[in-house]
Structures are given as structure tokens and as C-alpha cells.
Amino acid sequence: MSWCILCHGYMQEQVSWGILFGTDPVPAACEPCLEKLTKISGPRCSRCSRPMEEERVCGDCERWGAGVLDRNLSVYSYTDSVKEIMNLYKFRGDAELVRLFETDIRTVAKQLPKKAMLVPIPLSIERLQERGFNQAELLAKAIRRPILLPLERITSEKQSKKSRRERLAGGPLFKLSSDHLLQGAVLVIVDDIYTTGNTVYQAARLLKDAGAASVSSLTLIRG
Known part of the structure; x- marks a missing residue:
């Protein structure tokens, strides 16, 4: 039963x-x-997976420019029901709900390069103690690929509480730890949600500057 x-x-x-x-x-x-988990299907932005009426590069990605983040793949659209489930998973500390996403995220992960290693977006120490787990790291473990942890969070501010303008105008979110050799690495950043793209782009810049050959991202939800 x-x-x-x-x-x-x-x-x-x-x-x-x-x-x-x-x-x-x-x-x-x-x-x-x-x-209730609405999978992204049909035309989308070829860089960030935003659902669109036709397949092309969206205005946000044109503003970000190419060369930092190769591509973002997302699994679900940010519907009301998905938002409700994510609130249970992320903000109310129900880590077991990662099991809901395992099959779908592994299916999308088949599009990743075979040599890719996963880099989950880190939480600050304060947020990790408050929540008890890192939701991005649990998603990365569900994908069953090698995982690296070269990033450290340098701010404990909640991005979800900020407006779009505040996120884009904010300061650096991460720093690189010194004990990782990333020269020539093929990396995929893993996070729970892609909204403005600021979080994954900041992480991608650091990883590229450290010598990564390519950096993409895989996010559970495209907001």
C-alpha cells in the first residue's frame, strides 16, 4: 500500500x-x-526556456548577451499550483517533495552534455540552518551526475522577496572557493527557479572566469 x-x-x-x-x-x-506540475512544452526561448508563441531568443536573453551562460533548461512553468508545491518544498521545509520531480528532471537532464558536472546554487549558512537542506543540491542529487560545490553564498538576503529591478541592481551573490580546479570543465548550474536570470548568470560568470569551458543551467521552474 x-x-x-x-x-x-x-x-x-x-x-x-x-x-x-x-x-x-x-x-x-x-x-x-x-x-499539477505543468511541464514546459511547445515554442520557447532557445536560451532560457521561457514559453513563447514562437521559438526564438527572448528580449531578456538578448539583453544578457551570449557568451556567459550557454543555455538554460527548465522543467515546469510557474503556475499557481506549481508555486503552491514549491512553497511546501522550499519554504515549509518538506524535503521529501523532491521525489515529485525526480522523473521529470532526469528526463530533461538527458539533454545535458555527457561530461557535464553539476553545480547546485548554494544557500547562505543562515538560510541553510533555517531550512535544514539546500533545495538545489537535492535536485542535483536526483539527476545522478557528478556534483561540484565551488560556489559560496556571500549574502543571506532572500531573492524571492526582491522585485525584478532590485534583483538586477543588487550586488554580488557568490564567491568562488579556492580549492576547486575548473579549467576546461563542462558545468551545469542547478537551481530551483529561473526568473530574471540574475542568479545563474552571476554564478556562470564566476565559473567561466575560473576557466570552465562551458556553463549551462538546469532549473526546475521557469518563472
Whole structure:
């Protein structure tokens, strides 16, 4: 007998070859709850995954310019239901909800370069103590690729509380730790949500300046 991790309702047992051999996770939620996770499909910005009416580079990416972040891949659109689930996962400390996203994020991660190593966006010490886990690091672990931790957060301010203008006008968010050799590395930044792009672009600049050959990002949600 199994229970939905989100609504706590009873789920009928599902059996597949992938589940039997351990290559697929046992479903963590019932179908109605999984349907609340709106996957990005159709035309989107070719650089940041923003859903659009036609496939092209969006205005934000044109302003950022090319050369720092190669590409962002995102899994879900930021709908009201996705926002509600993320509030449970991120702000109310329900780390187990990462199981909801495992299958979908692994599917999108198949588009990443084979040599890519993952760099989860770090939390400040204060935020990590408050929350008890780093949501980006849990997502990176779910992807099952090598993980590096070369970034340190230098501010504890919540980006989610800032306006778009405040985020873009703010100071540096990260610094590089000194014990990582990144020359020639193929890196993918992992974070929970891409909104203005400021967080991943700041991280990408540091990684590129440290010698990374390429830097992309994989984010769970495109806001």
C-alpha cells in the first residue's frame, strides 16, 4: 500500500520493469497531483526556456548577451499550483517533495552534455540552518551526475522577496572557493527557479572566469 506524498491519498500499486529493476523511481504522487506540475512544452526561448508563441531568443536573453551562460533548461512553468508545491518544498521545509520531480528532471537532464558536472546554487549558512537542506543540491542529487560545490553564498538576503529591478541592481551573490580546479570543465548550474536570470548568470560568470569551458543551467521552474 502506498500514499501520495502531496495529498496523502491512497495510490493503487503500480508495477513496471523499470520499477522492478530499480531504474525507475516508484511514483511518489497520484495522477491528479502529478498533473499539477505543468511541464514546459511547445515554442520557447532557445536560451532560457521561457514559453513563447514562437521559438526564438527572448528580449531578456538578448539583453544578457551570449557568451556567459550557454543555455538554460527548465522543467515546469510557474503556475499557481506549481508555486503552491514549491512553497511546501522550499519554504515549509518538506524535503521529501523532491521525489515529485525526480522523473521529470532526469528526463530533461538527458539533454545535458555527457561530461557535464553539476553545480547546485548554494544557500547562505543562515538560510541553510533555517531550512535544514539546500533545495538545489537535492535536485542535483536526483539527476545522478557528478556534483561540484565551488560556489559560496556571500549574502543571506532572500531573492524571492526582491522585485525584478532590485534583483538586477543588487550586488554580488557568490564567491568562488579556492580549492576547486575548473579549467576546461563542462558545468551545469542547478537551481530551483529561473526568473530574471540574475542568479545563474552571476554564478556562470564566476565559473567561466575560473576557466570552465562551458556553463549551462538546469532549473526546475521557469518563472
